[in-house]
Amino acid sequence: MRKITLSKNTRLLLNGSETLSAMKDALTRAKYFINLEYFSFHDDETGRTIAGILSQRARDGVKVRMITDAAGSWRLGKDFIRTLRDSGIEFRTFTPFTFHRDHRKIITVDGITGFLGGFNIGDVYLRHWRDTHLMIQGEAVRELDGIFAGMWEKAGGHYAVSKTSRELSDDGVPVRIIASGTGKDYRTIADEYIRIISASRKRVCITTPYFAPDKNFRKALFSAAERGVDVRIIIPSSSNHPLVSWASQSYIDGLIAGGVRMFVYRERFIHAKTMIADDHVASVGTANLDALSFGINYEVQAFVYSTRLVGELEKVFSDDLKNCTEENVSERRKRPAIARLKELAGRLLSPTL
Secondary structure (H helix, E strand, O other), rough: OOEEEEEOOEEEOHHHHOOOOOOOOHHHHHOOOEEEEEEEEEEOOHHHHHHHHHHHHOOOOEEEEEEEOOOOOOOOOHHHHHHHHHOOOOEEEEEOOOOOOOEEEEEEEEOEEEEEEOEEEHHHHHHHHOOOOEEEEEEEEHHHHHHHHHHHHOOOOOOOOOOOOOOOOOEEEEEEEEEEEEHOOHHHHHHHHHHHHHOOEEEEEEEEOEEEEOOHHHHHHHHHHHOOEEEEEEEEOOOOOOOHHHHHHHHHHHHOOOOOOEEEEOOOEEEOEEEEEEOEEEEEEEOOOHHHHHHOOEEEEEOOOOHHHHHHHHHHHHHHHEEEEEEEEEHOOOOOHHHHHHHHHHHHHHHHH
């Protein structure tokens, strides 16, 4: 488990324009280095905007390293990548001969400003999905740099420590940045989720786009609800991965029976991966609540111990609930047989989703 560090500033980013603006501002101000690690990076208006800034900073002498996942960013063409490299960007693709994917979304600038969360780089993500990202500043960013360095070497690079800004502060809110993946990082994010849920006393509010929780995770939710914790979970009404959506639906009846309140977001696709527990822990990151994120993909999640951030994320959750329908057993009994068959198929395949 990674140590608790400090962030002198944490900022929730809740829509595409706000997220893109914050990223552009930080990248433009870079003096020494930029690290960017993304699951999905598109060659479209949004992607070209970020690529243009990265290229300009590289030409100005800033060290720019960039990793994309081969599957998530398969649309990037050779010409796009060649343009990046010609500008001086060190570009690598994570292409393992396994099922493991680099599902992280990380940007760090000069070791003092960092971003992580659900937003990928592309028009569809920033314009049409409901997502949540987090900007952090201070000592905690060095943890993100360390995570990036590990992936850089997995992608075949050699990570030499770059000159960094000295603008670090010895104050701020406690933050634990947790990376999951293979080896010693196997299930680290899932285990932290379960630990926090198991310690909760008043409430747990979770938003996730892909929901296929394993037995241990469901047990933690049931135990919390049994001891009187108000457990609420928001999932999307539909998904860009239908099998995952069917799997998610298959868990609803059992969770409701166990005292968990389930809400379906109706407005657009909700892609946020967040949690608040009681009044002191808020989490934002890249991990979904499914087998891929828990034990196969490379993920990163921030757990922030801040009553202010909890309050802000609570308001976001409350606003999202206004666009939700709460599931109930009586209504679910009316769903057609074909829907039940789809759920069964999704449930059977959920260990691989």
